[in-house]
Amino acid sequence: MTINRRNFIKATSLAAAASSAPGILRAQSGSARVVVVGGGFGGATAAKYLKHWGGDKVDVTLIDPRARHTSCVMSNLVLNGELPLKDLRFGYGDLTSKYGVQVIKDSVKRIDPTARELTLKQQVPVNYDVLVLAAGISFKKPRGWIANKNPHAWIAGGQTRLLKDQLQAMPAGGTFVMTIPRSPYRCPPGPYERACLVADMLQSNGGGRVVVLDANEGIQAEEETFSRAFDQLYGNVVEYSAGVELGVVDSNANVVETSLGDFSGDVINIIPTQRAGGLVRNNGLTDGGFWAPVDVTTYESTLAGFEDIHIIGDAQGSGQPKSAHMANAQAKICADAILRKLASQPTDHAERLQNITTNSACYSPITRDTASWLTAVFQYDMDKGAMALAHIAEAGEWTRDNYSEMFDWANNLFADVWG
Amino acid sequence: MIIKRKTHYLLSLFVVAGASLAQDPTIDRMIAAQCAQCHGTDGHATGDIDSIAGKDTADLYHKLIDMEEDRAEDIMEHQAWGYTDEQLYRIARYYSTVPESDDEDREDEDDD
Numbered sequence A: 001m002t003i004n005r006r007n008f009i010k011a012t013s014l015a016a017a018a019s020s021a022p023g024i025l026r027a028q029s030g031s032a033r034v035v036v037v038g039g040g041f042g043g044a045t046a047a048k049y050l051k052h053w054g055g056d057k058v059d060v061t062l063i064d065p066r067a068r069h070t071s072c073v074m075s076n077l078v079l080n081g082e083l084p085l086k087d088l089r090f091g092y093g094d095l096t097s098k099y100g101v102q103v104i105k106d107s108v109k110r111i112d113p114t115a116r117e118l119t120l121k122q123q124v125p126v127n128y129d130v131l132v133l134a135a136g137i138s139f140k141k142p143r144g145w146i147a148n149k150n151p152h153a154w155i156a157g158g159q160t161r162l163l164k165d166q167l168q169a170m171p172a173g174g175t176f177v178m179t180i181p182r183s184p185y186r187c188p189p190g191p192y193e194r195a196c197l198v199a200d201m202l203q204s205n206g207g208g209r210v211v212v213l214d215a216n217e218g219i220q221a222e223e224e225t226f227s228r229a230f231d232q233l234y235g236n237v238v239e240y241s242a243g244v245e246l247g248v249v250d251s252n253a254n255v256v257e258t259s260l261g262d263f264s265g266d267v268i269n270i271i272p273t274q275r276a277g278g279l280v281r282n283n284g285l286t287d288g289g290f291w292a293p294v295d296v297t298t299y300e301s302t303l304a305g306f307e308d309i310h311i312i313g314d315a316q317g318s319g320q321p322k323s324a325h326m327a328n329a330q331a332k333i334c335a336d337a338i339l340r341k342l343a344s345q346p347t348d349h350a351e352r353l354q355n356i357t358t359n360s361a362c363y364s365p366i367t368r369d370t371a372s373w374l375t376a377v378f379q380y381d382m383d384k385g386a387m388a389l390a391h392i393a394e395a396g397e398w399t400r401d402n403y404s405e406m407f408d409w410a411n412n413l414f415a416d417v418w419g
Numbered sequence B: 001m002i003i004k005r006k007t008h009y010l011l012s013l014f015v016v017a018g019a020s021l022a023q024d025p026t027i028d029r030m031i032a033a034q035c036a037q038c039h040g041t042d043g044h045a046t047g048d049i050d051s052i053a054g055k056d057t058a059d060l061y062h063k064l065i066d067m068e069e070d071r072a073e074d075i076m077e078h079q080a081w082g083y084t085d086e087q088l089y090r091i092a093r094y095y096s097t098v099p100e101s102d103d104e105d106r107e108d109e110d111d112d
């Protein structure tokens, strides 16, 4: 299937090039092949909306090594036993049956942007006309760190279960140490939310210590909410320090070296420095940096030689918060741009540019039955050629109502991505 | 602090009946898709979040504008603050074109 496709496109490329269409070469049948790599929040949304809006005009293939994606969203509630991990697993069945997305269960190893070909780990190469990369993050490992002993639990799955088991086995009055990397990292409020939930667990088991070592100058999101919670709810448990550089981690001895001295704990949660997933970095799409530079009106790479390669979600470096809600938002702008290009329509006319918006809205559990929220809207700034913050707000408090709204919010998000 | 800056725009909008607004429905769709993270694909929500599929343009637009006029408190009011009037109008216009599902019809009767 893929092999013939390539030749067919080559044969029709002259005709396509003669038209005024920007960029993309299409088969005469009119359906271009878009390949989406990564079935997480960004990739699954892109695949779904490309078909939802593009119908038969576009052939969409989604590639992910796993049959189901495990959501990081809500995964802190696995740690305190409020949610089973299995409830956070999402397959691609609806994307296929409702929208006609083809799914390949495999991992992409290499991108050849000239031949427009992807090398897979196990199966035959796949060709694309347009490529969307939503491969998430990878870690810059601190020296000495062994993830199987000091879990990050920042990509959900086995790591989440490991941290949960370690927390459950913690002795009464024990110490939990968490390190937070420099921004930008995935989910700005996530570490503080986790610190609150662990503190809640320890406190109801008679106490203990939650040592939070933040490489940043202060709390990175919902500052009002989290400082109040650390102070008012968990004053006897949480010890928060900002501006702490992480050194060597001795995972065998459960000790972390930092600029503030050595810390030992019963459970150590290393959330390491983050950068774009290996696939994006190893194929030159970050230009040696941590994140992929993109044009936020299309999410196409701005680097020469990577035409028709789009990067969405946590791996791109547009300065918008790295959240699932945002990955979903960006996927829709990207899908819209790809479909316009395939229809030989412009993507850079004023009416479109003035209406490029993205947003993030999320709830953070603060105790086992209360939550706060954070919301932000971004608008495209034509002068700067970048997404600019139009409005941001945080709840500043935690309530039971928010906690129950959080489940409605998450279920709707999950359904908009995989449903 | 609370400026009723919307009123004139609101009136003129319906007097001119959208004549001053650009009409490309796929742009409406692109803006409106940003609501779907919470309100469901094409506005069909699950749980206690409002479904907005098939709502009357003027009704939904007025609701969104009202959110902007008041002191924003809840998460949705703050979301509305981030959009221009024209964007809110176009969002409302898009959802009016999406068919409601049957159970949403029933829900609607209990509303207003």
Ligand SMILES: Cc1cc2nc3c(=O)[nH]c(=O)nc-3n(C[C@H](O)[C@H](O)[C@H](O)COP(=O)(O)OP(=O)(O)OC[C@H]3O[C@@H](n4cnc5c(N)ncnc54)[C@H](O)[C@@H]3O)c2cc1C
Residues within 6 Å of the ligand: A037, A038, A039, A040, A041, A042, A043, A063, A064, A065, A066, A069, A071, A072, A073, A074, A075, A076, A106, A107, A108, A109, A134, A135, A136, A137, A153, A154, A155, A186, A187, A190, A277, A279, A312, A313, A314, A315, A322, A323, A324, A325, A326, A327, A361, A362, A363
């Ligand atoms: C504890 C925690 C809580 C969070 N809570 C929230 C929240 O409440 N709200 C919110 O909006 N965000 C939240 N986030 C952030 C959110 O999870 C991420 O921002 C989001 O997952 C980013 O989406 P993505 O598509 O970029 O990557 P991901 O969702 O991580 O998806 C990446 C996918 O790519 C696949 N992949 C990777 N490499 C390859 C390859 N070579 N070939 C094929 N496939 C590949 C992976 O298998 C994976 O399925 C949270 C994160 C954490 C850690």
